[in-house]
Amino acid sequence: MACGASATRCHRVGIVKTAGLSLDQAPPIDIPFKFFLTASLFSVIIGLLLIVKGEEVFLSRWTPLALGITHLITIGFLAQVMTGAMIQLLPVLAGSPIPAVITISRIIHLSLLSGAILLVTGFIFSHRFSLFAGAGLLAAAFTLFLIAALISLVSSGIRHNNAVSLGLGWLAIVPAVAIGIYLAMGLTGIASVSDMSRLTAIHLSWGVLGWVGIVLFATVFQLIPIFYVTKEIPTHIRHIAFAVIFSLLILYSLSHVIASRLFENSLVLIVMLFLLLGITVLYAIHRRKRKILDITLLFVLTGLVFLVLAAIVWVVGDYDLIVGVLLLGGVCLTIPIGIIYKVIPFLCWFHLQSLQVKQEKFSYSLPSMKHFISDKDAKRHYYLHVGAIFMVIISIVFPGPIVRLSGIVFSLSSIYFLKNVLFAFLAFRREQKALYV
Amino acid sequence: METIKDSMTQDHRRCDDIFVEMEQAIVQQQWPEADRLCREFIASMEHHFKIEEELLFPELEKAAPQAGGPVNVMTMEHDQMRHLMKQLASSVDKKSKELSTGYSDTLLVTMQQHNIKEESVLYPMADNAVPVLADEIAKAYAEPV
Numbered sequence: 001m002a003c004g005a006s007a008t009r010c011h012r013v014g015i016v017k018t019a020g021l022s023l024d025q026a027p028p029i030d031i032p033f034k035f036f037l038t039a040s041l042f043s044v045i046i047g048l049l050l051i052v053k054g055e056e057v058f059l060s061r062w063t064p065l066a067l068g069i070t071h072l073i074t075i076g077f078l079a080q081v082m083t084g085a086m087i088q089l090l091p092v093l094a095g096s097p098i099p100a101v102i103t104i105s106r107i108i109h110l111s112l113l114s115g116a117i118l119l120v121t122g123f124i125f126s127h128r129f130s131l132f133a134g135a136g137l138l139a140a141a142f143t144l145f146l147i148a149a150l151i152s153l154v155s156s157g158i159r160h161n162n163a164v165s166l167g168l169g170w171l172a173i174v175p176a177v178a179i180g181i182y183l184a185m186g187l188t189g190i191a192s193v194s195d196m197s198r199l200t201a202i203h204l205s206w207g208v209l210g211w212v213g214i215v216l217f218a219t220v221f222q223l224i225p226i227f228y229v230t231k232e233i234p235t236h237i238r239h240i241a242f243a244v245i246f247s248l249l250i251l252y253s254l255s256h257v258i259a260s261r262l263f264e265n266s267l268v269l270i271v272m273l274f275l276l277l278g279i280t281v282l283y284a285i286h287r288r289k290r291k292i293l294d295i296t297l298l299f300v301l302t303g304l305v306f307l308v309l310a311a312i313v314w315v316v317g318d319y320d321l322i323v324g325v326l327l328l329g330g331v332c333l334t335i336p337i338g339i340i341y342k343v344i345p346f347l348c349w350f351h352l353q354s355l356q357v358k359q360e361k362f363s364y365s366l367p368s369m370k371h372f373i374s375d376k377d378a379k380r381h382y383y384l385h386v387g388a389i390f391m392v393i394i395s396i397v398f399p400g401p402i403v404r405l406s407g408i409v410f411s412l413s414s415i416y417f418l419k420n421v422l423f424a425f426l427a428f429r430r431e432q433k434a435l436y437v
Numbered sequence: 438m439e440t441i442k443d444s445m446t447q448d449h450r451r452c453d454d455i456f457v458e459m460e461q462a463i464v465q466q467q468w469p470e471a472d473r474l475c476r477e478f479i480a481s482m483e484h485h486f487k488i489e490e491e492l493l494f495p496e497l498e499k500a501a502p503q504a505g506g507p508v509n510v511m512t513m514e515h516d517q518m519r520h521l522m523k524q525l526a527s528s529v530d531k532k533s534k535e536l537s538t539g540y541s542d543t544l545l546v547t548m549q550q551h552n553i554k555e556e557s558v559l560y561p562m563a564d565n566a567v568p569v570l571a572d573e574i575a576k577a578y579a580e581p582v
Contacts, residue, residue: 226549229453290457292464294542346546353517365524368539369546 026088027101029351033425034105035084036340038113040418042076043333047411050392054403058396061320068123073328074207075138076116081336082215083108083145085343086166090152098152104144111141128188135181142173165218165242172210172246175253179203195256201267202253209270210249212332214242217277219339220300224281227342228297229290233280241277245270271311278307295378299338302386306330321396329389337385337417341378344421345369348428355435364435372424381420384413441493441568442560444575445485449552452481456545463529463537471537475529479522486515488577493563493570501566507559514551518544 046069050057057065087105091097098104115137122131149170153163180203186193193199221238224230248266255263282304285297310326313319349369356366391406459474494508521544528536563570 226546226553229457229545229549289453290460290545292460342546346543349543357513368524368536369543370535370539 026091026347026351027097027105029347029428031101031105032084032088032344032347033421034109035080035087036344036421037418037425038109039077039080039084040414040421042072042080042116043414044411044418045076046072047388047407047414050407050410051404052407054395054407055399058321058399058403061324064123064126066321068120070324070328071116071120071123073332074212075112075119078212078332078336079112079116079138079141080109081340082212083112083141085219085339086145086149086170088347090149098148104148108141108145108148111137111144115141122184131184131188132181135177135184139177139181142177146170146173162218162222162238165221165238166215168242168246169211169214169216169218172206172214172249175249176203176206176211179206198256202256205249205252205267205270208327208332209274210246213274214245216332216335217274217281218242220281220335223339223342224284224288224300228285228288228294230284230288233284241273245273248273271314275308275311278304295375295382296338296342298382299334299341299378299385302382303331303335303338306334306389322393325389325392325396329392334385334389337381340421341373344424345372348372348424348431352428352431352435355432359435361435367427367431372427373420377416377420377423381413381416384409384416388413439571439575440560441563441571441574442556444571444578445489445493445560446556448481448485448578449556452478452485452548455481456541456548460538460541460545463534463541466532466534468529468532471529475526479526482518482522486519488574490515492577493567493574496567496570497559497563501562504559504562504566507554507562511551511555511559514547518547518551521547 049065049069049072053065056063057069060066061070084105087098087101087108091101115134117134118130119134119138121127122129122134153167179199182191182193183196183199183203185191186196186199218238221233225232248270251263251266252270254260255266282301285301306326307330310323310331313326314323346369349366349372352366356362356364388406388410391402391409395403395406455474455478459471459478462468462471462474490512494512497504498508521540525537525540525544528540
């Protein structure tokens with residue numbers, strides 16, 4: 001029985017205004033599923049590209065294919081995951097729903113999806129129209145999301161500690177996209193852009209370190225005390241760290257127009273700060289009360305270890321491609337996957353629990369979170385995923401037939417991820433149906 | 438003097454400690470120990486809920502009507518946790534590691550997100566609205582469960 005003897009009270013409070021503390025205000029669960037499933041499809045495409053065109057990808061980071069794959073990870077995978085999660089999370093954090101959430105999220109999802117496909121096609125086939133149409137759609141999707149998020153935050157009276165950090169991270173997408181469009185103009189000869197490689201580094205810094213880095217760390221800081229019973233990292237430390245990173249990104253960007261060693265070196269400071277944040281999280285996890293190493297935690301830990309490795313390789317020397325794979329594949333895929341494997345089962349359980357109260361089906365025994373994604377399935381995916389990342393790195397160092405093999409393992413890993421998310425959704429639907437009968 | 442937030446937060450941590458030990462016993466399949474710790478954990482949680490539901494929440498709602506919404510959500514989540522604790526106890530009874538860890542994991546996330554909301558929103562609100570309760574609450578928590 002969901003509410004035991006207090007079933008009536010439970011039902012009553014379920015319908016009163018809950019002042020922002022309840023997941024009841026969260027949008028339908030189909031929305032995050034749609035974003036996560038699309039992300040996993042993009043990840044499958046990356047694997048297939050590695051199988052078909054592997055050798056070409058790793059010639060240099062500037063090959064059309066390398067640029068295409070970079071954007072498949074950042075825009076195809078990460079933008080879907082991060083926007084989908086934020087649309088689900090914002091109403092809970094801010095206590096005020098996103099206006100017309102179903103329509104808005106549909107527009108954002110479709111624009112991100114078609115924008116990513118067009119942009120990547122534009123890169124790979126050097127097709128100017130595709131490139132700009134993709135960039136335009138992506139800019140529209142992000143603008144719409146930022147406006148909707150802003151309305152949600154402003155219209156709620158509640159100020160959430162983490163909203164500042166997340167807001168700062170999302171703000172970084174603006175320069176990343178703007179510089180990206182300018183670079184595309186340079187690439188296609190529409191504008192003459194001086195020092196393309198420096199400007200690309202600035203674009204990359206805003207996107208990967210500013211947007212992905214800050215949003216990912218703000219999310220990790222928020223979630224590790226809840227999922228793994230670690231101590232909370234003090235709010236002011238997080239705020240200061242993110243504000244400093246953001247300011248350093250501005251200084252680094254200025255190095256494009258003002259020749260200054262100080263401005264150029266701010267990138268080193270940003271990397272060091274992220275390394276420090278990563279070590280702080282590792283330390284908090286090491287000191288946690290709950291000593292069980294759950295599989296989702298293994299994903300997060302592995303992602304943090306990849307971050308440390310990426311920083312070391314970056315400092316050691318000129319291994320851009322390896323740093324890129326460690327950062328994009330090792331950190332930016334691994335940590336979100338770990339979080340998704342915890343968030344999806346919890347959302348499924350939470351939505352079903354609310355439905356159970358609404359339907360007054362108190363005799364129905366709901367399954368636990370592990371019913372939606374089992375440890376066994378998450379673990380299998382973990383081995384495939386980490387194996388794929390290492391194989392990709394090996395194939396950069398020793399090019400040859402292993403490139404294709406790494407593509408096969410990466411594809412299998414992505415298909416396994418897709419299957420896990422899809423099966424969780426189907427299991428949710430079955431339970432939902434049982435509650436409606 | 439201890440604030441309401443201090444005593445309540447300490448009690449959260451006490452429940453966490455018992456939970457962590459219980460979960461460890463479940464994973465190692467030490468069933469008599471798991472059973473004992475499960476009972477101890479549920480008793481501690483009920484003790485915590487009782488002080489909130491019978492003492493803190495009614496007084497807080499009287500003093501600050503705007504707290505009504507959050508209080509309702511917290512009470513609803515107590516019921517969710519009661520239900521999960523029942524499912525957990527029955528899985529431990531059946532000596533099923535798979536079922537028990539499934540429910541303990543679900544309970545943990547529900548519990549932690551609940552605690553964070555109480556500690557960051559509700560308890561500071563209570564310290565403002567009904568500071569006179571601080572002593573009484575500290576005493577209530579000092580009593581053995």
